[in-house]
Amino acid sequence: MYDFDFAPVFQAWRLLAAGAWATVYISAISMALGLVFGIVLTAMRMAPVAALRSIAIGYIELIRNTPFLVQVFFIYFGMPELGLRLNAMEAAILTMTLNCSAYIAEIVRSGVESIRKGQIEAGRALGMSTPDVYRFIVFRPAIRAVYPSLCSQFILMMLNTSLVASISAQELTYAAQMIDNQTFRSFEVYFVLGAIYLILSQLFSLGLGLIGRTYFSYPTK
Amino acid sequence: MIRTFGFPEILFVLEGAKWTILMSLAAFVVGGLLGLLVALARTSGIRPLRIFAAGYIQIFQGTPLLIQLFLVYFGLPLLGVKVELWLAVIAGLSLHASGFLGEIWRGSIQAVPDGQSEAGRALGLGYASRMRDIVLPQAFRISLPATVGFMVNLTKGTALAALLGLTELTRSGQLMSNITFEPLKVYATVGLVYFAICLPLTLCSAQLERRLNAQG
Amino acid sequence: MCIVNFRKFAAAFAVAALGTTAAMAVTPDELRQKGSVTIGVQMDQFPWGFIDEAGQNDGYDIEVAKLIAADLGVTPAFFRITGQNRIPSLTTEQVDFLVPSMTVTEERAKVIQYALPYSSNDITVWARKDAEITGNEQLGDFVIGVNRGSAFEPILTAAAPAGTEIRGYDDDATTVQALLSGQVDAIVGSKTYGTVIQSTGRGDGFEAKYKVADNIQAMAVRKGDQEMLEYLNDFVTRHDAELDALYKKWIGSDRADLPVELPGVDFTGKAAN
Numbered sequence: 001m002y003d004f005d006f007a008p009v010f011q012a013w014r015l016l017a018a019g020a021w022a023t024v025y026i027s028a029i030s031m032a033l034g035l036v037f038g039i040v041l042t043a044m045r046m047a048p049v050a051a052l053r054s055i056a057i058g059y060i061e062l063i064r065n066t067p068f069l070v071q072v073f074f075i076y077f078g079m080p081e082l083g084l085r086l087n088a089m090e091a092a093i094l095t096m097t098l099n100c101s102a103y104i105a106e107i108v109r110s111g112v113e114s115i116r117k118g119q120i121e122a123g124r125a126l127g128m129s130t131p132d133v134y135r136f137i138v139f140r141p142a143i144r145a146v147y148p149s150l151c152s153q154f155i156l157m158m159l160n161t162s163l164v165a166s167i168s169a170q171e172l173t174y175a176a177q178m179i180d181n182q183t184f185r186s187f188e189v190y191f192v193l194g195a196i197y198l199i200l201s202q203l204f205s206l207g208l209g210l211i212g213r214t215y216f217s218y219p220t221k
Numbered sequence: 222m223i224r225t226f227g228f229p230e231i232l233f234v235l236e237g238a239k240w241t242i243l244m245s246l247a248a249f250v251v252g253g254l255l256g257l258l259v260a261l262a263r264t265s266g267i268r269p270l271r272i273f274a275a276g277y278i279q280i281f282q283g284t285p286l287l288i289q290l291f292l293v294y295f296g297l298p299l300l301g302v303k304v305e306l307w308l309a310v311i312a313g314l315s316l317h318a319s320g321f322l323g324e325i326w327r328g329s330i331q332a333v334p335d336g337q338s339e340a341g342r343a344l345g346l347g348y349a350s351r352m353r354d355i356v357l358p359q360a361f362r363i364s365l366p367a368t369v370g371f372m373v374n375l376t377k378g379t380a381l382a383a384l385l386g387l388t389e390l391t392r393s394g395q396l397m398s399n400i401t402f403e404p405l406k407v408y409a410t411v412g413l414v415y416f417a418i419c420l421p422l423t424l425c426s427a428q429l430e431r432r433l434n435a436q437g
Numbered sequence: 438m439c440i441v442n443f444r445k446f447a448a449a450f451a452v453a454a455l456g457t458t459a460a461m462a463v464t465p466d467e468l469r470q471k472g473s474v475t476i477g478v479q480m481d482q483f484p485w486g487f488i489d490e491a492g493q494n495d496g497y498d499i500e501v502a503k504l505i506a507a508d509l510g511v512t513p514a515f516f517r518i519t520g521q522n523r524i525p526s527l528t529t530e531q532v533d534f535l536v537p538s539m540t541v542t543e544e545r546a547k548v549i550q551y552a553l554p555y556s557s558n559d560i561t562v563w564a565r566k567d568a569e570i571t572g573n574e575q576l577g578d579f580v581i582g583v584n585r586g587s588a589f590e591p592i593l594t595a596a597a598p599a600g601t602e603i604r605g606y607d608d609d610a611t612t613v614q615a616l617l618s619g620q621v622d623a624i625v626g627s628k629t630y631g632t633v634i635q636s637t638g639r640g641d642g643f644e645a646k647y648k649v650a651d652n653i654q655a656m657a658v659r660k661g662d663q664e665m666l667e668y669l670n671d672f673v674t675r676h677d678a679e680l681d682a683l684y685k686k687w688i689g690s691d692r693a694d695l696p697v698e699l700p701g702v703d704f705t706g707k708a709a710n
Contacts, residue, residue, distance in 0.1 A: 002299045065373065065419035066412040067380035069391055074412060077398065077611070078405035080618035087620065088604065155283075162285035166384065168585075168604040168615075173287065177521065178605075181586045184548045186525050187295040194288045201283035223483065223636035224490065233492045294522075298529035306516075306531060384607075386519040386526070396488050399481045399610030402617060402637045 008183040009192050012175075019175030020196055026089065026171060027158040027204070030096035034157070035150075037097060038104025039139060045109055056105070063102035069163050071095050076167040092164035092171075100157045107149045111142030144216040151208040155201050162197070172196060226401040231410060237393025238414050240307070244389065245376040247311045252318025252375070259323025261352070264330045274323065281320025287381050289317050294385055310382045318375055325371060329364035330356060366430035373419045373426070380415070390414060463533050464664040465509060474511050476502045477518045477532035482609035483633050484687045485538040497687035501555065502536040504679060505672055520586035520608055524549060527659060534665060535657045540588030543701035549657045552669035553704050554695040555680055556654040558688075560592055562646040563616060563630050564623035570646045577601045582621035584612045592650050593625040616643065625649060629688060653696060655704075666706045 009016075044056035063071070075098075076091040086094060115138055123133040143150065165174035176193040180186050224230075263274035281289065293313035297304055304312070333356050341351040383392035394411035398404045468474045478498050480486045489495040494515050506513035516532045523539065526532050527549055538558070541551050564570050568579055577598035583590050585605025593603060604621050606612045613633050616624045623646070624630065634643050656673075658665045673680070684692035697704065 061420065061423065062412075062416065065377075065423055066415045067377040067391065069380045069383065070394070070408055070412050070415060073391075073394075073398075073404065074408040076620070077614055077618060078408050080620070081403075081405040085619050159283075159285040162287045163381070163384075166607055168582075168606055173285070174605070177585065180521075181590070182544070184524055184545075187292070187299055190288055190291040190295060194284045194292060197285055197288060198280065198283045223633060229490045229492065233488065236492065295525060295529070303530050306526075384519070384521070386517055386522050388517060395607075395611075396480060398614070399608065400483060400487050402610075402614060402633075404614060404618075 002187075004188060005185060006188050006192065008185055009179060009188050012179045012183075015175040015179060016172065016192070016196065019170065019172035020200065022169075022171040023158070023161050023200065026093050026096065026164070026169070027154075027161055030093050030100060030157065031154050033093070033097040034100035034104055037101035039108055041101055041105035042108040042112060045105060046112065060102045060105055063099055064106075068095070068099055068160050069166070071099055072164055072167055088164070088167050088169040091167055092161070092169040095164075096157055096160065099160070100153065103153050104150065107146045107153060108139075108142060110149075111144075111146035112138055114145050115142055140216070144218065147212045147216050151205065151212070154208060155204050158200065158204055159197060172200075224401060226397060226403045226406045226410075230397045230401060230407075233397055234390065234393045234407070234410055234414065237388055237390040238418070240382075240387065240389040241376065241379050241391075241415075242418065244307070244311055244314060244379045244382065245372070248314035248318050248375055248379070249372055251311065251315035253322055255315060255319030256322030256326060259319055260326035260330055263323060263327040274327075278320050278324045278327075281317055282324065286314075286317050286378050287384060289313055290381055290385060306385065306387055307382075310379075310385060310387055314375065314378060314382075317378065318371070321371055321374070322368065325367045326360065326364055329360040329367075332363050333359045363433065366426045366433060369422055369426035369429060373422045376419055376422070377415065462659070462662045462664070464662075465668045466664075468509055468511055468533065472511050473514055474506055474509060474534075475514045475516050475532045476506070477516045477523065477526050477535040477537060478502055479520070479523070479537045479539075479608075480517045481519070481607075481611075482538065482627070482629075484629055485627075497556075497683055498536050498538050500683050500687070501680065504676060504683075505536070505669070508672060508676070509668075520584060523586075527657060530659070533658075534662075534669065537657075538654050539657065541653045541655045541699055541702055542588050542591070544591075545588075545657075546702040548660075550660050550662065550666055550706050551655040551657050551702060551704055552666055553673045553697055554653045554655045554699075555673045556684065557693045557695060558652040558654060559628040560589055560625065560649045560652045561628045561630065562623055562625050562649060563613075563634065563643055564646050565616075566642055566644050568622050568646075570623060572647060573597060573649070576623070579622035580604060580620075582606060582612050582615040582624040584609050584626055587626070588652065589626045592652075596625075596649050627652075632689065653699065660706075663706050670704065 041056050041060065044052045047053055072091065072095045075095045076086065076088065119137050120133055123137045161171055162173040164171060165177060173193065176189050180189040259274050259277055262270040263278065265271060290310060290313040293316065294309045297309055337355050338351055341355045379389055380391040382389050383395060390411055394407050398407040401407065478486050478494065480488060480494060484496050486494065486496040486498045502513055516526065518526050518537060523535065523537055524545065527535050538556060541554060562570060569575060570579065573596045576596065577600060580602045581593060581597065582604045583593050590605060597603065604615065606615055609626060612624050612626060613630050615621045617637060617639055631645055634640050656669055658669065681692045
């Protein structure tokens with residue numbers, strides 16, 4: 001029979017706390033960069049130039065049809081052969097940004113497609129400049145329409161950070177595996193680790209909901 | 222000795238792909254059956270069942286797949302269940318799939334208008350018959366694009382079995398990278414194999430979605 | 438609050454586990470009867486264990502494992518372990534025993550039962566030629582890579598000055614890869630890293646700096662598998678000459694004299710736990 005012992009795991013709480021902070025940090029940066037790059041991709045995907053559209057589609061499908069883990073290995077271990085050497089944190093953030101932008105582009109596109117042409121024409125008729133039309137009539141309402149899907153995507157990406165431990169990015173899973181290697185309490189370590197991720201995903205969901213209400217809520221007056 | 226990434230090495234990687242496909246299929250079938258139960262529980266009239274299913278879905282959607290796999294792998298033996306690594310991995314992937322498919326199918330069951338189920342009840346049909354003959358066939362059609370889309374995620378998810386030591390596609394790549402020291406070529410190849418497996422599913426999902434939108 | 442809940446959970450879990458029977462110990466006789474043995478081997482550390490051109494397992498540990506299987510008169514099945522699941526694969530009965538070129542440490546000896554050492558290794562610092570590292574003090578000036586989960590990691594942590602930037606990778610080959618691709622300035626690990634670096638054709642840029650520590654390796658069985666342990670201890674003693682030859686063939690140097698006693702480690706399985 002197995003004796004459960006969570007004490008060694010909790011004793012190492014400092015390691016776990018530092019790891020959790022690193023996870024939040026790389027997730028937040030990648031979310032912001034991923035959103036920006038994702039919107040650029042959406043614009044390319046819907047551009048009147050066929051070449052731009054093809055590049056965007058090819059990129060999006062390549063990313064969406066290969067595992068994140070393979071993408072991380074490719075960027076961290078493969079790219080130095082081509083002269084691009086990134087440290088583990090940079091490689092983690094770059095891969096997460098590239099990965100998440102492809103999904104965001106698809107989500108935002110479906111939002112943009114839900115905007116009626118008439119609205120854009122109405123904006124033009126009111127004398128709005130093209131950037132303003134895009135900002136206020138296309139992207140902001142589009143993001144508002146798909147905000148819940150975006151949030152789920154962000155949380156999936158936060159959970160994906162558990163894989164960057166394999167390239168030595170020192171986040172939550174890396175910290176937990178360090179504890180596992182010292183205590184051999186594998187089940188307890190992964191149980192606590194799962195609980196922390198569950199809490200993190202609830203916190204992210206709360207935080208993203210708050211941001212959504214502040215910036216992307218429907219105008220009430 | 223250390224060698225170059227050539228034909229025998231590519232063959233070894235392809236052999237790993239066999240496991241990737243087998244694991245994806247097994248996890249999809251087992252996870253699908255479990256997921257159906259989760260979806261039915263989530264939409265049932267019994268409150269404790271609904272709450273349980275909601276918690277179940279929350280746990281699988283709120284924790285990383287890697288951690289789920291490790292917990293099943295380390296947890297099963299503690300429960301006295303001795304299983305081979307690949308069985309533990311399929312069990313973990315199936316549980317993961319059941320959470321996600323449960324949520325996808327909950328959405329599509331709820332998308333079937335209430336009137337349909339009420340009409341069935343007025344005709345004197347029981348729960349099982351209402352679900353089997355009226356609601357589920359329609360829900361199935363609605364859920365098809367998302368379900369096929371999830372199959373892509375599940376296939377990509379099998380890559381994590383590499384971190385538990387199962388010699389599937391990604392682990393085969395790791396092992397070949399370790400003996401050739403040519404990670405760029407190796408991971409590009411591994412990525413292309415995943416792409417070849419997943420792209421048809423993605424295209425199929427998009428096609429189904431268009432058809433559904435056209436009919437709806 | 439949290440701890441109380443975990444205790445409750447643990448208690449509930451333990452009740453669930455009570456119904457199951459304790460695992461039967463594996464014995465050599467049982468293996469002979471079954472006609473096969475499952476051996477945990479590490480396949481990501483050339484030349485100890487790797488995949489050959491035909492996609493088969495090969496290397497020093499594989500040949501040692503095959504020798505054991507032949508001695509038992511059974512067919513070997515190899516279970517490819519990783520640094521992370523090496524010990525759990527043994528304790529959860531995925532394998533009958535391990536032949537993993539695994540370092541003997543006091544901490545691990547609390548969880549698994551080591552047989553008498555069959556191999557050794559020099560823990561060595563490998564680095565770019567221009568990196569000025571002559572001793573532990575200089576490690577702090579560089580980014581150091583290591584196989585996390587291996588015994589090299591705690592040795593490095595103890596040897597390097599506080600605050601040294603240490604990067605942990607999943608296995609030996611990935612650690613060497615990190616050095617070759619410039620992700621780290623130096624790595625700490627096996628003396629055979631040199632063979633690997635040489636045969637990638639990039640040997641000119643790197644060299645061994647100094648030896649950090651000795652490293653004694655042993656096979657391992659589950660705690661309580663006394664017959665299996667005694668068989669392996671006997672095997673290691675009886676096959677001295679063959680093991681010497683295999684070591685020379687794969688590792689390229691003579692097998693050192695190995696200790697039969699180490700502080701804090703019991704090779705007899707008889708000390709009170």
